[in-house]
Amino acid sequence: MSTLEIKNLQVAVSTDEGMKQILRGVDLTINSGETHAIMGPNGSGKSTLAYSIAGHPKYTITGGSVLLDGVDVLEMRVDERAKAGLFLAMQYPVEVPGVSVSNFLRTAATAIRGEAPKVRTWVGEVKEAMASLNMDPAFAERNVNEGFSGGEKKRHEILQMELLKPKIAILDETDSGLDVDALRIVSEGVNRVKDSHNIGIMLITHYTRILRYITPDYVHVFAAGRIVEEGGAELAEKLEEKGYAEYVTA
Amino acid sequence: MTLNSNLLESHTPTSREELWRFTPLAKLRGLHDVDVTLNSRVSLGGASSLSGLAITIADASDVPNTSETNDLVSMRVRELSAKVLKVEIAKDAEIAEPIYLTRTVESLDPEVSRTVIHLGTNSRATIVVENTGSITLAEEIVITLDSGAHLNFVSLQEWENDAVHLGHHHAIIGKDATFNSTVITLGGSLVRLLPTVEYAGPGSSAELSGIYFATSGQHLEHRIHVDHNLPHAKSRVNYKGALSGDKARTVWFGDVFIHANAEGTDTYEVNRNLLLSDGARADSVPNLEIETGEIVGAGHASTTGRFDDEQLFYLESRGIPANIARQLVIRGFFLEIVSKLGLPEIEERIMNRIEAELEKASS
Numbered sequence: 001m002s003t004l005e006i007k008n009l010q011v012a013v014s015t016d017e018g019m020k021q022i023l024r025g026v027d028l029t030i031n032s033g034e035t036h037a038i039m040g041p042n043g044s045g046k047s048t049l050a051y052s053i054a055g056h057p058k059y060t061i062t063g064g065s066v067l068l069d070g071v072d073v074l075e076m077r078v079d080e081r082a083k084a085g086l087f088l089a090m091q092y093p094v095e096v097p098g099v100s101v102s103n104f105l106r107t108a109a110t111a112i113r114g115e116a117p118k119v120r121t122w123v124g125e126v127k128e129a130m131a132s133l134n135m136d137p138a139f140a141e142r143n144v145n146e147g148f149s150g151g152e153k154k155r156h157e158i159l160q161m162e163l164l165k166p167k168i169a170i171l172d173e174t175d176s177g178l179d180v181d182a183l184r185i186v187s188e189g190v191n192r193v194k195d196s197h198n199i200g201i202m203l204i205t206h207y208t209r210i211l212r213y214i215t216p217d218y219v220h221v222f223a224a225g226r227i228v229e230e231g232g233a234e235l236a237e238k239l240e241e242k243g244y245a246e247y248v249t250a
Numbered sequence: 251m252t253l254n255s256n257l258l259e260s261h262t263p264t265s266r267e268e269l270w271r272f273t274p275l276a277k278l279r280g281l282h283d284v285d286v287t288l289n290s291r292v293s294l295g296g297a298s299s300l301s302g303l304a305i306t307i308a309d310a311s312d313v314p315n316t317s318e319t320n321d322l323v324s325m326r327v328r329e330l331s332a333k334v335l336k337v338e339i340a341k342d343a344e345i346a347e348p349i350y351l352t353r354t355v356e357s358l359d360p361e362v363s364r365t366v367i368h369l370g371t372n373s374r375a376t377i378v379v380e381n382t383g384s385i386t387l388a389e390e391i392v393i394t395l396d397s398g399a400h401l402n403f404v405s406l407q408e409w410e411n412d413a414v415h416l417g418h419h420h421a422i423i424g425k426d427a428t429f430n431s432t433v434i435t436l437g438g439s440l441v442r443l444l445p446t447v448e449y450a451g452p453g454s455s456a457e458l459s460g461i462y463f464a465t466s467g468q469h470l471e472h473r474i475h476v477d478h479n480l481p482h483a484k485s486r487v488n489y490k491g492a493l494s495g496d497k498a499r500t501v502w503f504g505d506v507f508i509h510a511n512a513e514g515t516d517t518y519e520v521n522r523n524l525l526l527s528d529g530a531r532a533d534s535v536p537n538l539e540i541e542t543g544e545i546v547g548a549g550h551a552s553t554t555g556r557f558d559d560e561q562l563f564y565l566e567s568r569g570i571p572a573n574i575a576r577q578l579v580i581r582g583f584f585l586e587i588v589s590k591l592g593l594p595e596i597e598e599r600i601m602n603r604i605e606a607e608l609e610k611a612s613s
Contacts, residue, residue, distance in 0.1 A: 054567050055566075055567070056563055057559065057563070077566070077572070078563060078566035078567055078572075079566045079567075079568075079569050079570055079571050079572065079575075081567075082566070082567055082568055082569035083569050087567075088567055090564070090567075093564065094558075094560045094561050094563075094564040095561075096561050096564065096565065096578070096579065096582060097582050097583065097586060098581065098582025098583055098584070098585040098586045098589075099578050099579070099581070099582040103578075104565075104568075104578070107570055107574065107578065108565075108568035108569055108570055111568070111569035111570045111571065111574070112568070112569040143582070160568060164568065164569065
């Protein structure tokens with residue numbers, strides 16, 4: 001059982017016009033096995049929340065804390081956060097030319113597990129995970145994210161989540177750029193990985209359509225850098241109907 | 251046209267000349283200086299045990315020049331070389347095994363070396379020039395491909411760090427012939443190479459690739475010149491470099507000239523440089539001159555920058571420590587070119603040397 005506690009998190013980003021405050025006191029607790037949907041309009045700071053927890057150097061923490069099982073995450077280097085059990089599935093996964101998917105996955109698994117996985121079991125493990133995400137085995141020999149379609153990029157993110165088995169996974173706009181079939185495959189992958197490893201999920205999304213496939217235990221409405229309303233899955237239905245207008249004008 | 255006529259008078263270049271302004275002439279040990287005596291020695295050699303291959307040493311008087319040159323280094327090499335290494339691939343010969351030409355070194359006294367390589371009609375071969383050790387060398391290699399010939403040419407500069415090497419590799423590519431060249435420059439105090447190409451028939455194609463990695467105090471210079479002197483020829487140029495350490499210096503020029511008669515030309519050139527530390531300097535100058543619009547395509551790109559922070563963040567966010575993430579990115583950067591060699595042993599050796607130099611540079 002793991003817990004990610006975000007307390008009064010405040011984050012700024014440096015712009016040409018000086019420091020700009022993005023997060024204005026975020027409080028959120030995610031336990032193993034729970035799915036929390038973070039929903040909100042564009043520009044409300046959802047992605048900033050994801051990237052500052054993962055440790056992107058662009059963001060400056062100006063207040064608050066993030067604890068994973070009581071340990072301060074904000075003091076850790078980016079790779080240490082991953083080793084501690086955090087995973088960020090990115091909205092725009094980055095191309096790494098000349099680095100094959102298989103080499104990348106093995107290097108990451110070696111780092112996270114603290115030792116190189118045994119070759120024989122590893123090959124099987126990767127093959128099985130790829131098959132369950134409908135990925136062609138030839139995919140492993142391609143360069144990381146290079147020339148991948150939108151659907152391939154997102155499947156590759158979930159493949160990593162499966163192999164790295166985090167305690168808490170943050171999925172940033174995983175539904176963006178996916179057609180209906182790809183959305184279903186990726187969502188099924190998330191559900192399967194979550195259930196088999198009892199992962200706590202922070203699902204960041206603008207639209208409700210992914211929630212037809214991944215049922216949230218909690219829905220948090222995000223606006224102007226903080227959580228402005230919380231509820232269960234029924235809150236998503238209300239947002240589907242009415243949109244974010246009332247939160248933006250508020 | 252008399253092929254022995256030179257376009258320029260032989261003279262000692264100065265740093266005021268455009269072609270030499272980036273080169274630290276004082277480090278050349280007189281190699282460029284017409285008043286300095288240069289030894290003539292055939293320093294390149296190889297075994298000709300393969301069928302269809304002949305490697306011989308000929309008197310210079312028996313080896314006429316097949317191309318004009320305006321390169322001062324080539325001029326001196328032609329003028330001073332008493333003997334010439336001749337590599338001859340017979341018509342229709344298909345030599346699967348790589349042909350290794352190995353450099354022998356004796357001293358740091360400046361010397362010249364001249365090589366001619368000829369591929370007969372429809373022949374195929376891979377030639378690997380291996381440069382190791384310490385030397386002060388001016389060399390010319392002229393490669394002639396008859397119709398339909400195919401050559402993979404690899405020049406490895408794995409010199410010791412006191413070597414000085416001025417070189418001109420010139421290819422004359424016949425009708426429907428293919429010339430693939432890969433230049434890999436890792437060692438040497440000063441290396442200045444001119445891979446140049448001209449065409450002798452339509453349907454001919456050149457792919458010029460290269461990597462270079464300069465560490466502290468090294469000057470590595472590559473000046474590519476592709477002369478689209480006739481119609482329907484193709485060229486691709488792709489050079490990648492990395493620099494690490496104070497006073498690491500690289501210079502890259504990519505001159506592509508499309509003559510008025512060169513209709514149907516298809517060319518693209520790119521140079522990418524990765525600056526791994528402060529105090530390093532990379533110059534990158536792609537240059538495209540086009541005298542006809544009746545072409546398939548012509549383009550160029552050049553980038554010089556530091557590590558992509560987003561790439562590193564992506565790798566680190568998967569638990570990969572920063573130093574290993576950087577190694578992965580650099581390895582990947584060079585592997586794009588090195589993996590195309592189709593020579594696994596050399597690929598391994600090159601990547602190991604790059605990693606060793608990286609470790610040295612970062613420690």
